[in-house]
Amino acid sequence: MAVIVSAAACTTKAPGGSSGGGSSRDAKIAFLMPDIASTRYELYDAPLFKAKVRDLCGGCEVLYQNAGGDAAKQQQQADSALAQGADVIVIDPVDSAAAASTVRTAQGRGVPVIAYDRPIPAVKADYYVSFDNEKIGAMIGASLVEHLRATKAKGGLLQVNGSPTDAAAGLIKKGVHSAVDSSGFALLAEYDTPAWEPGKAQSWVSGQISKFPGRIAGVVAANDGTGGGSVAAFKAAGIEVPPVTGNDAELAAAQRIIEGDQYNTISKPIRTVAEAAATAAHAFARGKKPRGRTTLFGTPSELFTPTVVTRENIGEVLVGDGKPLKTSEVCTATYAAACAEAGVG
16 A cells, blocks of 8 residues: 655656656655564654655655565565556565566666665666665674674674575675684574574574584674574573674664673664665656766665664664664663663663
8 A cells, every 4th residue: 555645736747657857746756665574664764765755855655565575565566656657666675686577677667766775686776775785794793703802702603694585685694704704713504594584593593502502602693683583592592692793773682782682783874775765766756867876786876884883882873862762762661770781871
């Protein structure tokens, strides 16, 4: 079901769905997100994207859909958006390879496609907006290795990657390997987590705990969901949780970091990418093509650099007034003592 941002005055559309004369006052912009396994899309990406579009173009409509982790459903949503006359498609693909057909279909109708968060390597989208995913992997891996060295930890690492159908997960995985392969800590095992599902990450880590008793020094998890699943596996086994990484700066991850159950996460101000994507979409709707700051997979791109968050800097970067997370959200009664100890709140 499409979400209409505004229904202000319209202009006359040219055939094919694009606005006549490059006007964007009545443009329709599809915003297609991949899943609900990560809470960010519903809580942050979609509202922030819609708000920026509204600021840029009071008469535009945002056709918002979430595929719930189903690549076929996302294809249907893209087809529906085109049938509704979408002028631009912004898509965070469930399956980066499958999304290539969406790009071809849309471009064949003269509708530009912006890849959002996750790239589409098989074809050239018209634009790509994301954080630097390879750098994210390198940052969380290097942060963990540095901590393990500082604490003189012994043992090896588990690497819990993201979805094998997500090209961004592949970039994060590559970045992690660049940090850990030469770290001196043996890679005991690694796993590509289907659909980024925390439960599947937890199940796999549980098996590795049994396979490598007493030998796991840390876990490099590609996002907060898989990190949370990893933490849960150790807790279920009644074993002290080793340092575990994350990515996305979700509320639950911030609480785990403050309590000491998760070592790090990546703060990616979603507003930055959501607003950049909205600005690019608005430009395309006006008949203008953004140039990008770099190129990835042959696509003009904007790649932003995020920040590693640990317990030491969580109050400076992630939680508090003017920060991505409010103190009242994070420091509930359950976490009040840990927040005070960490200097948060």
